[in-house]
Amino acid sequence: MCYFGPMSNSYFTLVYRVTQAIPPGRVTNYGAIADFLALGSSRMVGWALNKCHGKGVPAHRVVNSKGELSGRNMFPSPSMMQELLEQEGVQVSKDKVINFKETFWSPTEHLDPDEYDYPHE
DNA sequence: GTTTTGACGGTCT
DNA sequence: TAGACCGCCAAAA
Numbered sequence A: 001m002c003y004f005g006p007m008s009n010s011y012f013t014l015v016y017r018v019t020q021a022i023p024p025g026r027v028t029n030y031g032a033i034a035d036f037l038a039l040g041s042s043r044m045v046g047w048a049l050n051k052c053h054g055k056g057v058p059a060h061r062v063v064n065s066k067g068e069l070s071g072r073n074m075f076p077s078p079s080m081m082q083e084l085l086e087q088e089g090v091q092v093s094k095d096k097v098i099n100f101k102e103t104f105w106s107p108t109e110h111l112d113p114d115e116y117d118y119p120h121e
Numbered sequence B: 001g002t003t004t005t006g007a008c009g010g011t012c013t
Numbered sequence C: 001t002a003g004a005c006c007g008c009c010a011a012a013a
Helices: A011-021 A030-036 A040-050 A070-074 A080-087
Strands: none
Touching: A011 A040, A030 A040, A030 A080, A040 A070, A070 A080
């Protein structure tokens, strides 16, 4: 689904697409997305997701390398992120994903870089 | 046009 | 083992 039109090749849009590609009940971390998109910086991933509000991007499935819901404070309700994850079957405790290693989903192993081509210019 | 910040990651101390 | 620092690229002020 393209929420962003034909110009969906901007780096933040790529982040959105990868985030949307995350299957329910799974989570990933910023570094994985950054590495997959060859962005090289996980900060931009989080920064991009910061603007995803109201864009239909399941940002709640993206956590930091520690499995912590780092961005929960950014959500309308700090607990909303945890609620959404638990709603999808992801067990969360103390703002941290339980069995994070099992719940972790690597875009590099499931997505094709060719479909998420990063614009050179 | 320059400076600061940003939902982070990895490495060093 | 835990804490602190630097590095990444881009956007907003």
